[in-house]
Amino acid sequence: MTDFVNVENLTKKYGDLIAVDNLSFTVKEGEIFGFLGPNGAGKSTTLNVISTLIGYDSGNITVCGYDMAKDERKIKALIGLVPQDVAVYENMSAYENVAFFASLYGLSGTALKAAANEALEFVGLSEHRKLRTSKMSGGMKRRLNIACGIAHKPKLIVMDEPTVGVDAQSREHIMSSIRTLRSGGATIIYTSHYMPEVQEICDRIAIIDKGRLAAIGTKEELLEIITDVKTIYITCEFPPDQKESTELSVDRVLDDLKAVPDVRYVSFDPDESRFKIDVTLGSDAVTPLLRIFMDAGARIHEVQNEEPNLETTFLALTGRELR
Ligand SMILES: Nc1ncnc2c1ncn2[C@@H]1O[C@H](COP(=O)(O)OP(=O)(O)O)[C@@H](O)[C@H]1O
Numbered sequence: 001m002t003d004f005v006n007v008e009n010l011t012k013k014y015g016d017l018i019a020v021d022n023l024s025f026t027v028k029e030g031e032i033f034g035f036l037g038p039n040g041a042g043k044s045t046t047l048n049v050i051s052t053l054i055g056y057d058s059g060n061i062t063v064c065g066y067d068m069a070k071d072e073r074k075i076k077a078l079i080g081l082v083p084q085d086v087a088v089y090e091n092m093s094a095y096e097n098v099a100f101f102a103s104l105y106g107l108s109g110t111a112l113k114a115a116a117n118e119a120l121e122f123v124g125l126s127e128h129r130k131l132r133t134s135k136m137s138g139g140m141k142r143r144l145n146i147a148c149g150i151a152h153k154p155k156l157i158v159m160d161e162p163t164v165g166v167d168a169q170s171r172e173h174i175m176s177s178i179r180t181l182r183s184g185g186a187t188i189i190y191t192s193h194y195m196p197e198v199q200e201i202c203d204r205i206a207i208i209d210k211g212r213l214a215a216i217g218t219k220e221e222l223l224e225i226i227t228d229v230k231t232i233y234i235t236c237e238f239p240p241d242q243k244e245s246t247e248l249s250v251d252r253v254l255d256d257l258k259a260v261p262d263v264r265y266v267s268f269d270p271d272e273s274r275f276k277i278d279v280t281l282g283s284d285a286v287t288p289l290l291r292i293f294m295d296a297g298a299r300i301h302e303v304q305n306e307e308p309n310l311e312t313t314f315l316a317l318t319g320r321e322l323r
């Protein structure tokens with residue numbers, strides 16, 4: 001596969017804030033490329049730069065062989081952006097919206113009609129083509145947003161969190177349409193902060209954090225980078241007759257856990273009353289961990305082990321949870 005998108009040392013600032021920091025990656029032709037990172041990582045900024053929506057401070061970008069610095073208009077014509085914030089006109093029908101966006105790419109007459117109808121069919125909105133957008137559900141608007149981005153049959157489709165706030169059925173529909181678009185020859189950049197989706201659909205994944213690339217590769221390659229971390233979940237309760245409040249006990253246990261060698265990361269989920277502890281794979285840290293809980297007077301309900309996954313990989317790379 002040849003490189004379809006090449007981003008080299010991209011930097012984009014908003015005032016003093018460096019939103020994208022010397023970022024480099026390539027997207028191969030015909031792949032579904034995942035862009036994974038927590039809120040504020042710089043995903044949308046990067047995609048908006050690639051989509052020619054916003055400028056950048058430094059770096060080199062080529063798309064399909066065209067240089068962004070020289071051939072921005074050629075690049076714009078190749079790309080379909082499905083923006084993170086749904087950008088459709090509320091007072092227009094589904095059809096009118098898609099036809100409007102397709103017309104911006106130079107389609108007209110019967111070609112425009114056919115393209116708009118095909119895109120609506122594709123996202124499963126044909127029956128609602130005359131429906132005013134303001135009357136649509138959130139999931140329908142998301143699907144319409146996608147139809148608007150793909151009607152002109154772009155070679156590169158850039159999707160920025162297309163499944164945020166959609167119901168399970170729309171999500172399924174969107175996932176399978178992305179695969180269909182790829183089978184039709186499109187290259188896709190897919191952004192999410194929702195790990196399972198990215199894991200399910202993407203050929204290669206870039207993990208970004210604070211505007212920088214933390215890792216890039218196939219799911220298997222990423223897992224190989226960090227095969228040395230596993231997660232232990234300990235569910236417990238602190239008896240109410242204790243001198244200390246539960247909150248204090250939790251804080252103390254967290255502090256003690258952090259001090260154990262081989263412990264990389266700890267957190268507590270109050271809803272589940274569950275501690276999450278990432279430890280070096282193969283370490284015998286479990287005994288000291290359990291001792292901390294016992295010393296704190298905790299009643300342990302359950303101890304679970306979880307082998308490495310992308311979530312732990314992300315954590316190990318960035319020291320932060322994805323959400
Ligand atoms: N138009 C803007 N003006 C100023 N700061 C912005 C703007 N857009 C994004 N940012 C900031 O840039 C950083 C990256 O944002 P963004 O690219 O939206 O991240 P993501 O899509 O990964 O959540 C964040 O700190 C965000 O607050």
Ligand SMILES: [Mg+2]
Pocket residue numbers: 043044045084160161
């Ligand atoms: Mg974003």
